[in-house]
Amino acid sequence: MKPVSDKRRKRDAIYATRRQQVWERGNGMCEHCYMAAMGSVHHVAGRGGPDPHRLDNLKGLCEPCHRKAHAEPEWARSVGLMRSRIEN
Numbered sequence: 001m002k003p004v005s006d007k008r009r010k011r012d013a014i015y016a017t018r019r020q021q022v023w024e025r026g027n028g029m030c031e032h033c034y035m036a037a038m039g040s041v042h043h044v045a046g047r048g049g050p051d052p053h054r055l056d057n058l059k060g061l062c063e064p065c066h067r068k069a070h071a072e073p074e075w076a077r078s079v080g081l082m083r084s085r086i087e088n
Contacts, residue, residue: 011053014053015053018041018053018054018055018058019041019058021055022038022041022055022058022059022060023038023060025055025060026038026060028060029060030060030061030062030065031059031060031061032059032061032062032065032069032079032081033062033064033065035062036062036063036064036065037062038060038061038062039061039062039063039066040060040061040063040066041058041059041060041061042058042059042060042061042066042069042081043057043058044056044057044058044059044080044081044082044083045057045082045083045084059081061081065081069081069082
Protein backbone atom coordinates (compact mmCIF):
# COMPACT_ATOMS: atom_id res chain seq x y z
CA MET A 1 0.00 0.00 0.00
CA LYS A 2 1.29 3.41 -0.99
CA PRO A 3 1.95 5.85 1.89
CA VAL A 4 -0.17 9.01 2.04
CA SER A 5 1.79 12.16 1.19
CA ASP A 6 1.88 15.17 3.49
CA LYS A 7 0.23 17.21 0.73
CA ARG A 8 -2.66 14.72 0.52
CA ARG A 9 -2.99 14.57 4.30
CA LYS A 10 -3.20 18.39 4.48
CA ARG A 11 -5.76 18.54 1.64
CA ASP A 12 -7.89 15.88 3.34
CA ALA A 13 -7.78 17.78 6.65
CA ILE A 14 -8.89 21.00 4.91
CA TYR A 15 -11.74 19.12 3.20
CA ALA A 16 -12.89 17.62 6.51
CA THR A 17 -13.00 21.09 8.07
CA ARG A 18 -14.86 22.58 5.11
CA ARG A 19 -17.37 19.70 5.10
CA GLN A 20 -18.15 20.48 8.74
CA GLN A 21 -18.56 24.18 7.88
CA VAL A 22 -20.99 23.28 5.07
CA TRP A 23 -23.02 21.12 7.49
CA GLU A 24 -23.17 24.01 9.96
CA ARG A 25 -24.04 26.54 7.25
CA GLY A 26 -27.01 24.43 6.14
CA ASN A 27 -28.04 23.34 9.64
CA GLY A 28 -27.67 19.75 8.44
CA MET A 29 -30.33 20.24 5.76
CA CYS A 30 -30.04 20.01 1.97
CA GLU A 31 -28.99 23.42 0.62
CA HIS A 32 -31.12 22.88 -2.49
CA CYS A 33 -34.49 21.42 -1.47
CA TYR A 34 -34.32 22.30 2.26
CA MET A 35 -36.55 19.28 2.89
CA ALA A 36 -34.17 16.43 3.57
CA ALA A 37 -31.15 15.89 5.75
CA MET A 38 -27.85 16.64 4.08
CA GLY A 39 -26.15 13.47 2.89
CA SER A 40 -23.07 14.63 1.04
CA VAL A 41 -21.05 17.64 0.00
CA HIS A 42 -21.16 18.49 -3.70
CA HIS A 43 -18.39 20.36 -5.57
CA VAL A 44 -20.23 22.90 -7.74
CA ALA A 45 -17.30 23.51 -10.12
CA GLY A 46 -15.62 20.16 -9.70
CA ARG A 47 -12.56 19.18 -7.71
CA GLY A 48 -9.87 20.56 -10.00
CA GLY A 49 -7.96 23.78 -9.66
CA PRO A 50 -5.85 25.26 -6.89
CA ASP A 51 -8.51 25.33 -4.13
CA PRO A 52 -11.41 23.00 -4.97
CA HIS A 53 -12.60 22.84 -1.35
CA ARG A 54 -13.32 26.55 -0.86
CA LEU A 55 -16.73 27.15 0.70
CA ASP A 56 -18.28 28.88 -2.32
CA ASN A 57 -17.59 25.73 -4.35
CA LEU A 58 -19.35 23.40 -1.89
CA LYS A 59 -23.04 22.67 -1.38
CA GLY A 60 -24.51 20.30 1.16
CA LEU A 61 -27.07 18.14 -0.62
CA CYS A 62 -29.35 15.27 0.26
CA GLU A 63 -28.63 12.10 -1.69
CA PRO A 64 -31.56 12.51 -4.17
CA CYS A 65 -30.51 16.10 -5.03
CA HIS A 66 -26.86 15.05 -5.33
CA ARG A 67 -27.71 12.15 -7.66
CA LYS A 68 -29.98 14.40 -9.75
CA ALA A 69 -27.25 17.07 -10.05
CA HIS A 70 -24.89 14.51 -11.57
CA ALA A 71 -27.52 12.74 -13.68
CA GLU A 72 -29.01 15.94 -15.11
CA PRO A 73 -26.21 18.50 -15.59
CA GLU A 74 -28.40 20.94 -17.55
CA TRP A 75 -30.85 21.08 -14.65
CA ALA A 76 -27.97 21.38 -12.15
CA ARG A 77 -26.55 24.35 -14.08
CA SER A 78 -29.96 26.03 -14.23
CA VAL A 79 -30.40 25.86 -10.44
CA GLY A 80 -26.81 26.77 -9.58
CA LEU A 81 -25.59 23.35 -8.49
CA MET A 82 -23.06 23.03 -11.28
CA ARG A 83 -20.83 25.44 -13.15
CA SER A 84 -17.68 25.26 -15.17
CA ARG A 85 -14.35 26.09 -13.55
CA ILE A 86 -13.99 28.86 -16.14
CA GLU A 87 -17.01 30.65 -14.62
CA ASN A 88 -15.30 30.95 -11.21
